[in-house]
Every structure is written in structure tokens, then in C-alpha cells.
Amino acid sequence: xxxxxxxxxxxxxxxxxxxxxxxxxxxxxxxxxxxxxxxxxxxxxxxxxxxxxxxxxxxxxxxxxxxxxxxxxxxxxxxxxxxxxxxxxxxxxxxxxxxxxxxxxxxxxxxxxxxxxxxxxxxxxxxxxxxxxxxxxxxxxxxxxxxxxxxxxxxxxxxxxxxxxxxxxxxxxxxxxxxxxxxxxxxxxxxxxxxxxxxxxxxxxxxxxxxxxxxxxxxxxxxxxxxxxxxxxxxxxxxxxxxxxxxxxxxxxxxxxxxxxxxxxxxxxxxxxxxxxxxxxxxxxxxxxxxxxxxxxxxxxxxxxxxxxxxxxxxxxxxxxxxxxxxxxxxxx
Amino acid sequence: xxxxxxxxxxxxxxxxxxxxxxxxxxxxxxxxxxxxxxxxxxxxxxxxxxxxxxxxxxxxxxxxxxxxxxxxxxxxxxxxxxxxxxxxxxxxxxxxxxxxxxxxxxxxxxxxxxxxxxxxxxxxxxxx
Numbered sequence: 001x002x003x004x005x006x007x008x009x010x011x012x013x014x015x016x017x018x019x020x021x022x023x024x025x026x027x028x029x030x031x032x033x034x035x036x037x038x039x040x041x042x043x044x045x046x047x048x049x050x051x052x053x054x055x056x057x058x059x060x061x062x063x064x065x066x067x068x069x070x071x072x073x074x075x076x077x078x079x080x081x082x083x084x085x086x087x088x089x090x091x092x093x094x095x096x097x098x099x100x101x102x103x104x105x106x107x108x109x110x111x112x113x114x115x116x117x118x119x120x121x122x123x124x125x126x127x128x129x130x131x132x133x134x135x136x137x138x139x140x141x142x143x144x145x146x147x148x149x150x151x152x153x154x155x156x157x158x159x160x161x162x163x164x165x166x167x168x169x170x171x172x173x174x175x176x177x178x179x180x181x182x183x184x185x186x187x188x189x190x191x192x193x194x195x196x197x198x199x200x201x202x203x204x205x206x207x208x209x210x211x212x213x214x215x216x217x218x219x220x221x222x223x224x225x226x227x228x229x230x231x232x233x234x235x236x237x238x239x240x241x242x243x244x245x246x247x248x249x250x251x252x253x254x255x256x257x258x259x260x261x262x263x264x265x266x267x268x269x270x271x272x273x274x275x276x277x278x279x280x281x282x283x284x285x286x287x288x289x290x291x292x293x294x295x296x297x298x299x300x301x302x303x304x305x306x307x308x309x310x311x312x313x314x315x316x317x318x319x320x321x322x323x324x325x326x327x328x329x330x331x332x333x
Numbered sequence: 334x335x336x337x338x339x340x341x342x343x344x345x346x347x348x349x350x351x352x353x354x355x356x357x358x359x360x361x362x363x364x365x366x367x368x369x370x371x372x373x374x375x376x377x378x379x380x381x382x383x384x385x386x387x388x389x390x391x392x393x394x395x396x397x398x399x400x401x402x403x404x405x406x407x408x409x410x411x412x413x414x415x416x417x418x419x420x421x422x423x424x425x426x427x428x429x430x431x432x433x434x435x436x437x438x439x440x441x442x443x444x445x446x447x448x449x450x451x452x453x454x455x456x457x458x459x460x461x
Contacts, residue, residue, distance in 0.1 A: 140458055148370065150457075158364070198367075
């Protein structure tokens with residue numbers, strides 16, 4: 001592998017995404033992408049006592065699904081990168097504690113899925129054969145973690161996004177038949193001073209723009225090179241901001257750009273306000289929908305940019321602004 | 334159905350309109366500002382206390398009854414009223430004891446019914 005330009009890494013023997021899996025909650029199951037997920041749950045507790053336990057179970061079962069779908073025995077998987085939104089990433093570490101695979105806990109807020117794919121690709125090219133990536137989020141536990149507990153019955157403002165309940169998981173392999181991860185562009189932390197915890201899309205859009213433009217400059221590619229450019233969870237508000245910001249910088253992405261948070265829910269019937277968010281938004285939409293499009297060769301070149309808001313409840317209460325981050329992977333068949 | 338004849342319908346209307354307008358202010362604050370619901374709650378209670386302390390809120394209570402006492406501002410008004418009355422009876426110490434004493438019924442009921450609700454129900458995601 002070698003470094004291109006400021007931030008991008010190009011792989012000499014691009015690692016392959018061998019298999020993906022996704023499990024989603026009841027609201028996502030009523031959304032337009034329901035048929036693409038491996039499993040849809042009918043209730044947010046999934047027979048567990050707490051939402052946190054349910055989230056751990058979701059990531060655990062998603063990982064079990066991806067491993068059994070791939071046909072790779074557990075002991076052949078070298079490393080695991082996983083993370084989520086709860087304090088100290090407990091959904092991943094509790095959910096995967098019986099996995100017996102060397103584990104790296106990753107926190108990149110909602111960018112965790114692509115951050116894990118980036119790290120896994122570097123490991124694949126250097127020292128490992130199979131690497132597992134996983135991430136999860138849960139609407140109820142995330143509301144409690146970042147905003148207010150559901151018991152309070154608060155109204156959500158129109159700019160708020162709905163945290164996706166679910167998990168996405170992928171196995172990255174040193175050798176395989178694609179889709180291949182050809183480039184990664186790890187992003188910088190960008191903070192434009194947005195302070196509203198109910199407007200994450202606006203807080204993260206400048207970070208997505210920074211990574212997007214850096215990727216094009218580093219690789220010499222243009223937006224039209226990709227069949228589709230997908231951001232993780234900017235939602236309706238953030239998607240519009242990014243499209244406009246990119247245009248003002250001379251990159252017209254309107255024709256082939258979409259956002260997982262926009263795709264996962266139906267705006268008219270599901271009342272999510274500004275669309276979906278959360279680690280599982282990008283994780284499940286890529287693992288469920290886009291991976292199948294790549295396998296069926298309906299999409300041949302894709303730039304996946306997962307966006308994260310690096311904030312917590314304390315910094316919000318203390319009036320701090322929300323630093324954003326975005327990591328990009330270029331996936332081609 | 335005799336009691337219906339004794340209902341003061343204009344009083345009910347005043348109560349409904351004033352209580353509703355207080356809620357409208359809250360809704361505007363949620364929709365048009367970045368204030369969190371927790372902050373709006375605190376603003377309502379303190380506003381009620383200040384207006385109550387200045388004697389202004391009393392006019393609203395006289396006019397609208399429960400329409401003014403039931404919303405959060407009414408709780409603040411109750412604190413101020415209790416503190417003022419206690420100062421008259423027991424001196425300056427009443428400023429500290431009167432408010433909570435006057436609001437004790439509301440506070441204890443909130444804790445009690447909150448506890449009962451937590452025993453018999455389980456929080457869930459809102460169904461569409």
C-alpha cells in the first residue's frame with residue numbers, strides 16, 4: 001500500500017469484502033430497504049430486559065450471521081474491529097465477549113463502520129487473512145445516552161434524526177473476488193461550531209465535505225468516476241448542506257449522491273423528521289442494500305463516506321460545539 | 334346531570350384558552366429555538382416564580398383558574414406564593430420553607446405516581 005496525497009491510502013493488492021450481514025429493528029423493518037436486511041425484529045427489546053442488552057444481542061447475532069454466511073470458521077478470523085455509541089462501547093464489548101477473536105474497540109461515533117473497514121483493510125494488506133468489522137446502534141439506548149430518556153416523552157424537533165436500531169457487519173479478506181476496497185481516505189476532525197445536538201447532519205456535513213474533496217484531490221478522481229457516492233447519516237438536512245457545499249467548491253455530486261439516513265426510512269410515512277442516523281445506519285444500509293448491489297454488479301464503483309459526530313451528553317450540556325468526522329472507502333468490483 | 338347546570342362555561346373557556354396559550358408558548362420555544370425541553374421546563378417554573386413573586390401571575394390565576402395553576406408556570410407561582418405567606422407567618426425562615434411546603438402535595442404526588450407508573454409500565458419506542 002502507499003499513501004496518495006495528503007490522507008488517502010491506495011492498496012497494491014486491494015482487500016476484498018467477503019461477506020456482510022445486517023439485523024435491524026421494527027421501524028427499519030417498515031422502511032423501504034426492509035427486504036435487503038438479513039433479519040428484521042418485531043420489537044426493540046428482542047426478549048431482553050434492557051435496550052442495552054438488546055443492542056448487544058443484535059451485534060452478536062449479526063456477527064454470527066456474517067460468519068456463518070461467509071463459511072469461514074471462527075478460528076480462522078484473525079482480528080475484529082467493532083464499536084458503537086454507548087459509553088465505553090459496551091454494546092460491542094458485551095455483545096462480542098464470547099467471540100474469542102482478538103478485539104479492537106473502535107469509536108468514531110456514526111463513522112465507526114467505515115473506520116473499522118479502513119483499519120481492517122490495512123491489516124488485510126499487511127498481516128491478516130480475515131478481519132471482522134461490526135457496529136451497532138439502538139434508538140432507545142442512544143436517546144438515553146445523548147439526549148433524554150424516552151420515559152420523559154420529549155418532542156423531537158424537525159432537524160432531529162432517528163437513530164437506527166440494528167447492526168451491520170462485514171468480513172474483510174486479504175484475497176477474494178471483490179468487491180474490493182481500493183482506497184481509503186481517513187478523515188480529519190472538523191468543527192464548524194454547531195452546538196445543537198438535534199442537528200447532527202449540519203454538524204457533520206463540513207467533515208464529509210473535507211473528506212470528499214481530499215479524496216478527489218488525492219486520487220485525481222472526479223465525482224463522475226463513481227456510480228454512487230454515499231454518506232453515512234447526514235439525513236435530509238445534512239445531505240442538502242453537503243450537496244451545496246460541494247457545489248460551491250466546484251464538485252457537482254447531485255446526480256450520483258445519496259445518504260444512508262435518507263434511504264433507510266420513508267420520509268412521508270415514518271415521521272423520522274430528518275432521516276436516520278447512528279452507527280447502524282451506514283452499517284446496515286451498506287451491509288444490507290449496497291453490498292447486494294455491488295455483488296449483482298448494479299453498482300461497480302462506490303465511495304462510502306461514514307460521518308460521525310464526536311460529542312457526548314456532557315459536552316452538549318456544557319455548551320460545547322460538535323466536532324464532526326468522516327472516513328471514506330472506495331469500493332470497486 | 335344537575336351539576337352541568339352549575340358549570341360556569343365561560344370560566345371553563347377562560348381556563349382552556351389560557352392553559353392552551355401557555356402550552357403554545359412552549360411549543361413555539363421547542364420549534365423555533367434550540368432550547369432543550371429541560372431548559373424550557375426550568376424557564377417556565379422560574380418565570381412562574383418571578384411573576385408570582387411580583388404579584389402579576391395572581392391576575393392570571395384569578396382570571397383562568399386551573400388554566401394558570403396546572404401548567405409549569407403555576408408550579409413556580411405556587412412556590413412564590415407559599416414563600417411569601419410563610420414569611421408573613423414565621424419571618425425570613427419562611428422564604429426557605431414556604432415554597433416547598435406549599436408545593437409539597439404536587440411534589441409528593443409526582444414521586445408517588447411516578448413510582449407507581451414505573452412499576453406497572455415499561456418504556457417503549459413510539460409506534461407509528
